[in-house]
Amino acid sequence: QKEVEQDPGPLSVPEGAIVSLNCTYSNSAFQYFMWYRQYSRKGPELLMYTYSSGNKEDGRFTAQVDKSSKYISLFIRDSQPSDSATYLCAIYTGRRALTFGSGTRLQVQP
Amino acid sequence: GAVVSQHPSWVICKSGTSVKIECRSLDFQATTMFWYRQFPKQSLMLMATSNEGSKATYEQGVEKDKFLINHASLTLSTLTVTSAHPEDSSFYICSASGTRDYEQYFGPGTRLTVT
Numbered sequence: 001q002k003e004v005e006q007d008p009g010p011l012s013v014p015e016g017a018i019v020s021l022n023c024t025y026s027n028s029a030f031q032y033f034m035w036y037r038q039y040s041r042k043g044p045e046l047l048m049y050t051y052s053s054g055n056k057e058d059g060r061f062t063a064q065v066d067k068s069s070k071y072i073s074l075f076i077r078d079s080q081p082s083d084s085a086t087y088l089c090a091i092y093t094g095r096r097a098l099t100f101g102s103g104t105r106l107q108v109q110p
Numbered sequence: 111g112a113v114v115s116q117h118p119s120w121v122i123c124k125s126g127t128s129v130k131i132e133c134r135s136l137d138f139q140a141t142t143m144f145w146y147r148q149f150p151k152q153s154l155m156l157m158a159t160s161n162e163g164s165k166a167t168y169e170q171g172v173e174k175d176k177f178l179i180n181h182a183s184l185t186l187s188t189l190t191v192t193s194a195h196p197e198d199s200s201f202y203i204c205s206a207s208g209t210r211d212y213e214q215y216f217g218p219g220t221r222l223t224v225t
Contacts, residue, residue: 032212043116043203043216044154088153092212097144098205102153 001026004091006101015110019076023089023101026070032092033065035074037085038103044088047074079108112138114206116217123194123224131189131220133204140206143187144214145179148201160187194224 006023013019021035031052036044050056053067062075072089086105090098113136123129133143142161146154158179160166166179176198178190187206191198201221205214 034212034214036216041201041219041221043114043205043219046213046215049212096142096159096211097156098212098214100153 003027003093003099004089004101006089007104008102010105010107012107012109013079015079015081015108017079017108019074019079019083019106019108021074021076021087021089021104021106023072024070025072025091027093028067028070030091030093033063033072034090034092034098035061035063036088036090036100038088039085047087076106079106081108081110084108112206112208112215114140114204114215114217116204116220118220119218120221121223123222125195125224126193128190128192129194129222131191131202131204131222133187133189133206133217135185135206135208135215138206138208139184140187140208141184142207142211143181144205144207145177145187145189146203146205148203148219150201154203157189191222194222196224198222199224 004025034049035047038044050063056063060077064073086103088103089101115134117132145157148154157172158166158168160181162184168174181187203219205216207214
């Protein structure tokens with residue numbers, strides 16, 4: 001079983017829609033959960049991270065962790081064409097490096 | 111936010127030659143630097159982890175004699191692809207972390223094409 005799994009999409013939504021991106025993970029001991037955004041041919045950009053359970057909000061972005069179901073989510077409100085990118089969830093497993101999901105390609109149609 | 115740079119952004123080389131890629135943390139001291147490889151439409155795969163002044167730790171399946179990593183200072187790590195072959199063509203990305211391992215900042219990546 002992979003440590004983190006993510007639906008690769010692609011996901012296409014109209015401008016202004018609420019986007020929900022999700023990952024599941026295997027080990028309930030994991031505590032740090034990250035979301036990265038990667039534009040084509042660029043390095044990933046850290047959007048936000050959460051520790052343990054709960055929500056974290058930053059502008060139009062909300063990260064949510066449900067440790068009981070081992071499920072992490074990123075919500076994007078009022079999505080914009082500039083949000084079109086690949087979104088990667090990542091988990092810090094404690095072995096210094098991050099383990100990434102496969103990434104979900106998002107396309108926001110104007 | 112923390113800034114990590116990579117140089118070059120794109121390199122083309124002939125089969126059998128070596129290529130060096132630099133990764134720099136511009137506004138913080140990177141305790142640890144990481145090198146990833148990414149194939150088209152795939153996720154990032156960790157190649158190795160390096161700490162300043164220490165030998166790099168390579169992931170299983172990564173040839174350490176082929177992918178030489180040097181982390182000479184707290185702001186600079188280099189990846190040298192030795193005797194490159196077409197199958198080494200890929201997108202190489204470094205990241206760096208400071209005091210918090212889980213908070214990694216990525217460089218813009220280097221696209222390597224071996225002909």
